[in-house]
Amino acid sequence: MGITYKQAWEKLAEYGQEHVLRYYEDLNEEEKQALLAQIESIDFSVTASCAHKEELAKKGRISPLKAMELPEITENREAYRKLGEEAIRAGKVGAVLLAGGMGTRLGSDAPKGVYNIGLTKEVYIFERLIVNLLEVVRETDAWIHLFVMTSDKNHEATVTFLTERHFFGYRSEYVHFFRQDMAPAADYNGKVYMESKYKISTSPNGNGGWYISMKSTGMSDIVREAGIEWLNIFAVDNVLQRIADPVFVGAVLHENCDVGAKVVRKNAPDEKVGVICLEDGRPSIVEYYELTEELMSARDEKGDPAYNFGVILNYLFRVSALDGLLRKKLPLHIVEKKIPYMDEQGNFVKPKEPNGYKFENLVLDMIHQLESCLPFEVVREKEFAPIKNPTGIDSVESARALLLQNGVEL
Numbered sequence: 001m002g003i004t005y006k007q008a009w010e011k012l013a014e015y016g017q018e019h020v021l022r023y024y025e026d027l028n029e030e031e032k033q034a035l036l037a038q039i040e041s042i043d044f045s046v047t048a049s050c051a052h053k054e055e056l057a058k059k060g061r062i063s064p065l066k067a068m069e070l071p072e073i074t075e076n077r078e079a080y081r082k083l084g085e086e087a088i089r090a091g092k093v094g095a096v097l098l099a100g101g102m103g104t105r106l107g108s109d110a111p112k113g114v115y116n117i118g119l120t121k122e123v124y125i126f127e128r129l130i131v132n133l134l135e136v137v138r139e140t141d142a143w144i145h146l147f148v149m150t151s152d153k154n155h156e157a158t159v160t161f162l163t164e165r166h167f168f169g170y171r172s173e174y175v176h177f178f179r180q181d182m183a184p185a186a187d188y189n190g191k192v193y194m195e196s197k198y199k200i201s202t203s204p205n206g207n208g209g210w211y212i213s214m215k216s217t218g219m220s221d222i223v224r225e226a227g228i229e230w231l232n233i234f235a236v237d238n239v240l241q242r243i244a245d246p247v248f249v250g251a252v253l254h255e256n257c258d259v260g261a262k263v264v265r266k267n268a269p270d271e272k273v274g275v276i277c278l279e280d281g282r283p284s285i286v287e288y289y290e291l292t293e294e295l296m297s298a299r300d301e302k303g304d305p306a307y308n309f310g311v312i313l314n315y316l317f318r319v320s321a322l323d324g325l326l327r328k329k330l331p332l333h334i335v336e337k338k339i340p341y342m343d344e345q346g347n348f349v350k351p352k353e354p355n356g357y358k359f360e361n362l363v364l365d366m367i368h369q370l371e372s373c374l375p376f377e378v379v380r381e382k383e384f385a386p387i388k389n390p391t392g393i394d395s396v397e398s399a400r401a402l403l404l405q406n407g408v409e410l
């Protein structure tokens, strides 16, 4: 039995969101129950953060964090590879595909992974990722558990697509889907938008919610039972990335860090990537818009830029360190977005300009809560082809060019 109307009203009143029940009397029984259930499941406390938005973004003292660079990796490649392959064969490494995002910039309503980037044949984003992971499966002769995070907005479409295509050759027992949590979307005053008379506008709660959602959906039980000690999380949109890369795994094991971060050398001081660093002595990431002139021009002892390595959303986390994180709350990020909503007249509106806030947790804040991080340099042209936009920078076009350059047929 869910909450009653009175309990729902009280919960909403605590956060000034009573307007959510404005049309309650017009609803049929099923709609009433759906709305009450949604009110029960949502954490409205996030909306209160709009009032002290500026405070949320405060950073500590930033200093450089040394990366393991290509020459050192080349020198130890075979030793790291051996270590990594052993860990994979022992079943200690799992992979987590973060595919819960909305991919709004790409402009398709379908999940990003089902986007066809082929030119003369069909080549899907999901396919590219799985084909890359399959190379490691073949190299090690061991199957790697692949956890796929979706959201309420794209779950069915993702599962159907991958199931119909037989997971592009991946063994189905090793593929596990789970949904991330949703957060309400609000106007600039923190009032949540309604999508219809019985539905609050929600969006996925950011890519930092993945481990909490793995816990709440029972995925962590699979992790525990399988003896997985490391989880390699990766974004859906980098079609060149190496997943469960044995050399990377081996390096992180060798350095005994809580997390490894694949990084690329920045192509310009003001490139729009988050930069790995220390913040108050702990590993952290400064976003490009937080990078001051002073940090941008800082040099290390070799004369190289001191903040020269950008993260590509490919991290290897130690599972036992993640369990420790669950006790702490991640900071909240407020992001300005275009939020579809129902207006006063009851019309559904898809705004062309941003009209409010979404509330997100980000993976980069998890890094800051850990003790140690190994930034691991990879060759950008070989491992970084993100698809964010249809054309221009980080686009379908630029990714296609990089794939062709790497010998992938499209």
Ligand code: UTP
Pocket (backbone or CB within 6 Å): 098, 099, 100, 101, 102, 103, 104, 105, 106, 149, 180, 204, 205, 206, 207, 234, 235, 236, 237, 313, 388
């Ligand atoms: P982005 O930050 O590029 O966001 O996600 P997005 O939602 O996919 O795209 P835009 O901004 O709307 O165009 C980086 C990675 O994090 C995942 C995405 O699926 C992508 O792999 N992500 C993002 C989630 O899994 N959940 C989220 O709530 C947000």
